[in-house]
Amino acid sequence: MDMIATDIDLNALAAAIKAWGRELGFADIGIADTDLSASEAGLQAWLDAGHHGEMDYMAAHGMKRARPAELVPGTMRVITARMNYLPRATDQQRWREQEAQRGADPSAAVISVYARGRDYHKVLRARLQQLAERIRTEIGEFGFRAFTDSAPVMEVGLAEKSGMGWRGKHTLLLSREAGSMFFLGEIYTDLPLPVDAPVTSHCGQCSACIAACPTGAIVAPYQLDARRCISYLTIELKGSIPAELRPLIGNRVYGCDDCQLACPWNKFAQVASLPDFDVRNGLDAAGMIALFAWDEEDFNRRLEGSPIRRIGHERWLRNLAVGLGNALARQPAPEIVAALRTREQHPSELVREHVAWALAQAGSSPHQA
Secondary structure, three states: OHHHHHHOOHHHHHHHHHHHHHHOOOOEEEEEOOOOHHHHHHHHHHHHOOOOOOOHHHHHHHHHHHOHHHHOOOOOEEEEEEEEOEOOOOOOOOHHHHHHHHHOOOOEOEEOHHHOOOOHHHHHHHHHHHHHHHHHHHHOOOOEEEEOOOOOOOHHHHHHHOOOOEEOOOOOEEEOOOEOOEEEEEEEEOOOOOOOOOOOOOOOOOOHHHHHOOOOOEEEOOEEOHHHOHHHHHHHOOOOOOOOOHHHHOOEEEOOOHHHHHOHHHHHOOEOOOHHHOOOOOOOOOEHHHHHOOOHHHHHHHOOOOHHHHHHHHHHHHHHHHHHHHHHHHOOOHHHHHHHHOOOOOOOHHHHHHHHHHHHHHHHOOOOO
């Protein structure tokens, strides 16, 4: 390590890494040191409050998330990367308005924008690996490990330290140039590269994201109770969705973008440079009844390479049943009832429970005669 440090111009290497990153489709590359000690108390308090819900791995990893050198011994710096994910066909002037209109259509299946294309884990990890190999070609062997939402890594904290943006009140990273519609990835390395300076926060008095959250999951600025977050409920939660939260989920069947749609900074959101995040299977325009009709084979085949596939067909039907029940509560619709009845005898108790709840919503509609 010492030999490498003395044999190369680290400032020139850092500049080159940023250029190579942009060539690989990253919108920004930053470099941070590994000192996240200022975040440890907040992380511990969040865990102590149980805000991680059933994400037991968060508690199991403990403070390792805030100590990069414990996760990868020898780590001196973290190369952070962000990649825009708005599909290339997105109308950058109107996309938030269009998403809001879609959310207001009770029959529409609303899937988070990030999940409509290829699984970002695969895309970013491959590109980060390519970036690390490009560095190796230039300087020879060095220590590194690449991560994309795949290990106890404090992604937002590291991205903040590297000057990539600031933590918004919804807890996501915000950039003046690109809002928050991007993925983050990291390369832990033993190279003593020069670090980038953090930027200041630009949320000010704005609390649009807090007001927009359908379930009140942003319990205070910069504090998220995952147990109430629709992304957690529809993706991470393995069991039954709490009955009191089901009506608040509406037609959001995989993830939720409401806090991001409300954020003024997302008027600057940028489209992806890669085709990987283009919409697949018409997931930007699908109806819940059509998706509910997919059997397990359809689900696995159509969603091959999609991040959605990891929740499995059972939870897919669970989420759609909640959405269909909420649509029924707004307006009786025989076609929704008929669709739900096709799953009344489903082998999964989880699916049967949510279908029964959904069918019961027909009688709760204010429009019911």
